[in-house]
Amino acid sequence: MSALLDIRNLSVALKGGPRLLRSVSLAVAAGEVRGLVGESGAGKSMIGKALLGILPRSVEVVDGQILLDGDDLLRLPPAERRRRIGQRAALIPQDPLTALNPAHRVGPQITDRLVDILRWPRARAEARALDLLAEVHIPDPGRVMKSYPHELSGGMRQRVLIASAFAAEPALIVADEPTTALDVTVQKQILRLIAEMQARHHTALLFVTHDLGVVSKVCQNLSVLYAGKVVEDTTVRDFFRAPGHPYSAALLAATPKYTDPDGSLTPVPEAVIAAVRAEVEAAETEWQHGRR
Amino acid sequence: MLFLQRLLWRLATTAVTLFGVAVIVFTVVRVVPGNPIAMMLPPGATDADVARLKALYGLDRSIPRQFLIWGWGVLHGDFGTSISLRQPVLGLVLGRLPATLELASMALLMAVLMGGAAALTATRHRGTRVEAGIDVTNGVALSIPDFLWGLLLIIIFGVLMPVFDISGRVSPDLKLPFTTQFYLVESVLRLRFDITADLLGHIFMPALALAIPLAAIIGQVLKQSLKETMELDYVTLARTKGYGETRVILREALRNAILPTLTLVGVQFTFLIGGTVIVERLFSYEGLGNMAIDAVINRDLPLIQGIVLCFALIFTGVNLVVDLTYAALNPRLRHA
Numbered sequence: 367m368s369a370l371l372d373i374r375n376l377s378v379a380l381k382g383g384p385r386l387l388r389s390v391s392l393a394v395a396a397g398e399v400r401g402l403v404g405e406s407g408a409g410k411s412m413i414g415k416a417l418l419g420i421l422p423r424s425v426e427v428v429d430g431q432i433l434l435d436g437d438d439l440l441r442l443p444p445a446e447r448r449r450r451i452g453q454r455a456a457l458i459p460q461d462p463l464t465a466l467n468p469a470h471r472v473g474p475q476i477t478d479r480l481v482d483i484l485r486w487p488r489a490r491a492e493a494r495a496l497d498l499l500a501e502v503h504i505p506d507p508g509r510v511m512k513s514y515p516h517e518l519s520g521g522m523r524q525r526v527l528i529a530s531a532f533a534a535e536p537a538l539i540v541a542d543e544p545t546t547a548l549d550v551t552v553q554k555q556i557l558r559l560i561a562e563m564q565a566r567h568h569t570a571l572l573f574v575t576h577d578l579g580v581v582s583k584v585c586q587n588l589s590v591l592y593a594g595k596v597v598e599d600t601t602v603r604d605f606f607r608a609p610g611h612p613y614s615a616a617l618l619a620a621t622p623k624y625t626d627p628d629g630s631l632t633p634v635p636e637a638v639i640a641a642v643r644a645e646v647e648a649a650e651t652e653w654q655h656g657r658r
Numbered sequence: 659m660l661f662l663q664r665l666l667w668r669l670a671t672t673a674v675t676l677f678g679v680a681v682i683v684f685t686v687v688r689v690v691p692g693n694p695i696a697m698m699l700p701p702g703a704t705d706a707d708v709a710r711l712k713a714l715y716g717l718d719r720s721i722p723r724q725f726l727i728w729g730w731g732v733l734h735g736d737f738g739t740s741i742s743l744r745q746p747v748l749g750l751v752l753g754r755l756p757a758t759l760e761l762a763s764m765a766l767l768m769a770v771l772m773g774g775a776a777a778l779t780a781t782r783h784r785g786t787r788v789e790a791g792i793d794v795t796n797g798v799a800l801s802i803p804d805f806l807w808g809l810l811l812i813i814i815f816g817v818l819m820p821v822f823d824i825s826g827r828v829s830p831d832l833k834l835p836f837t838t839q840f841y842l843v844e845s846v847l848r849l850r851f852d853i854t855a856d857l858l859g860h861i862f863m864p865a866l867a868l869a870i871p872l873a874a875i876i877g878q879v880l881k882q883s884l885k886e887t888m889e890l891d892y893v894t895l896a897r898t899k900g901y902g903e904t905r906v907i908l909r910e911a912l913r914n915a916i917l918p919t920l921t922l923v924g925v926q927f928t929f930l931i932g933g934t935v936i937v938e939r940l941f942s943y944e945g946l947g948n949m950a951i952d953a954v955i956n957r958d959l960p961l962i963q964g965i966v967l968c969f970a971l972i973f974t975g976v977n978l979v980v981d982l983t984y985a986a987l988n989p990r991l992r993h994a
């Protein structure tokens with residue numbers, strides 16, 4: 367019946383200010399891999415943050431629902447919401463260099479959620495962490511568990527973070543541009559690893575990226591975001607065959623073919639931008655009007 | 659490896675520092691006006707009397723020569739004899755040092771507890787009135803120096819509401835079965851908690867006076883550091899794991915936020931030790947600082963030299979401990 371994640375008409379705004387997400391609706395079914403694309407500042411990360419309960423303090427949800435397993439996260443008591451998110455969802459962050467705590471060893475950063483939140487016995491959590499580190503192709507997991515983050519390379523740290531994200535066998539993982547901070551050579555490996563882990567664990571994945579090439583490789587479905595609004599929600603196949611929205615079409619045209627990385631980058635035509643912007647502005651005016 | 663290198667380097671610089679301090683103090687106390695001999699002799703003493711006493715204390719020689727004689731003695735553990743108290747300086751200093759160390763440590767402990775609590779509470783409730791209130795309190799605590807806090811405390815808790823003792827280190831009628839001068843430590847070790855209570859009643863107010871400004875500094879700096887740390891990616895990631903605000907602060911942020919605070923607290927702690935001189939005087943607390951003031955009044959050159967050297971040793975020791983703690987807390991340095 368219902369999807370694993372069902373975001374309905376979600377609006378997020380700067381406190382007392384303009385909306386950053388404008389009535390966003392987006393659903394992810396169990397095991398589905400959905401891409402979330404859009405230009406920088408469109409609000410891709412904001413969707414992930416809202417759903418994981420880590421919105422910046424200057425920002426608040428002003429409208430809408432975020433249903434996870436059918437329950438609206440926004441209406442759960444805070445402690446219950448945190449526990450639910452910790453158990454059912456996880457984040458693979460953008461920058462592995464800053465996402466691990468420099469004061470703690472790697473092992474506890476994988477097991478902490480299991481031990482502290484899900485109350486696993488420590489030994490079982492550690493065994494699980496060792497398995498996961500092996501799964502993400504880290505040689506000598508026992509030694510890495512005892513290492514501090516600064517002793518590992520960027521690629522290794524991202525592997526650790528992937529292992530940590532999968533630790534509690536979550537139903538949904540948000541990957542927010544998980545490869546952009548890495549070396550080009552490492553990017554492909556990490557991308558392949560995420561796809562591999564997703565397939566093995568049947569985890570649903572919300573994959574934030576602005577790389578349509580990546581989308582075509584790992585995603586089944588796709589939401590296109592422009593200025594905080596979902597302008598297209600489609601399957602990857604349909605998107606590449608015939609984008610339904612002028613902005614999507616322009617975005618696709620503007621992206622060099624992933625098979626041809628040297629292809630020239632054509633800017634999105636002014637007319638298209640103007641049209642989408644007008645559409646978004648109209649929606650914003652309507653919303654502001656409704657709020658008064 | 660790096661750790662050991664660091665330690666040796668610090669020990670070497672400490673030796674040089676102490677030598678410099680010795681030279682400066684030795685010279686300064688001899689060139690400023692006022693001399694110990696004049697203080698000791700009754701009015702109407704003859705020039706011959708003065709010359710005789712000067713010769714007795716070796717003050718008739720040139721300053722470099724005096725320094726060599728004194729320095730040679732110091733290297734052999736002889737710090738000279740106090741002119742006013744007529745006892746070996748080393749014994750006098752060691753006899754008073756424990757009292758000052760206990761006072762300064764107690765003040766540091768109180769400052770860390772108060773400042774830490776303020777910083778954590780303000781961080782937990784950042785952006786609310788609680789934080790604003792703590793900021794204002796910190797500002798007030800900082801704008802009044804330790805000895806004025808001492809006076810205020812004496813007026814409030816010594817005169818208006820006499821709850822604490824305001825004079826001395828321990829009640830004079832108490833029999834002390836102690837073998838060391840570390841009364842507080844020894845009373846606890848010997849399970850004589852009646853004496854511990856009496857000592858705490860005496861140390862509380864001078865320690866508090868010294869602690870308040872330092873607590874405010876710790877509170878402000880640690881809060882700032884915590885707030886910045888709370889915005890970092892690994893803290894955000896921990897939130898997604900299900901940790902609540904309080905646990906995120908304590909588990910993820912605190913340890914990393916302490917590091918930049920530590921060096922500053924070390925420097926401020928040496929100021930606090932400097933503050934003991936006046937505060938001990940204010941509360942008639944029988945410590946090194948109190949003795950230092952008497953030594954200066956009496957122009958007791960050997961005693962002044964001994965006390966200053968002792969303070970210098972404490973300062974460099976504190977800096978060393980801060981340095982090593984920093985290295986121990988920071989995994990990057992520990993394993994380098």
Ligand SMILES: Nc1ncnc2c1ncn2[C@@H]1O[C@H](COP(=O)(O)OP(=O)(O)OP(=O)(O)O)[C@@H](O)[C@H]1O
Pocket residue numbers: 380386404405406407408409410411412413422424425576
């Ligand atoms: N901490 C914050 N406080 C206020 N506004 C913010 C904050 N973070 C982001 N924003 C604003 O929210 C909007 C959406 O930002 P978001 O980070 O979701 O963009 P994005 O689509 O993820 O972009 P990118 O591809 O650059 O990561 C932007 O206009 C941005 O300026």
Ligand SMILES: [Mg+2]
Pocket residue numbers: 410411412542
């Ligand atoms: Mg982003």
